[in-house]
Amino acid sequence: MLLGVKRMAEITGTKIGAICKKYIERIALGPAKTADDAAGFVAYLSSSDAD
Numbered sequence: 001m002l003l004g005v006k007r008m009a010e011i012t013g014t015k016i017g018a019i020c021k022k023y024i025e026r027i028a029l030g031p032a033k034t035a036d037d038a039a040g041f042v043a044y045l046s047s048s049d050a051d
Contacts, residue, residue, distance in 0.1 A: 005019050005020060005023075029041070
């Protein structure tokens with residue numbers, strides 16, 4: 001993914017950090033801030049509640 005972000009920065013003349021920020025803002029549930037956040041999300045996806 002980093003190569004794609006780097007290429008997009010070259011094409012648009014935008015800094016890599018700004019492009020990454022835009023990608024993160026588009027995550028519907030928000031970014032996972034800790035390992036526990038990510039683990040909780042994975043646990044949810046593997047549960048029957050996610051069906």
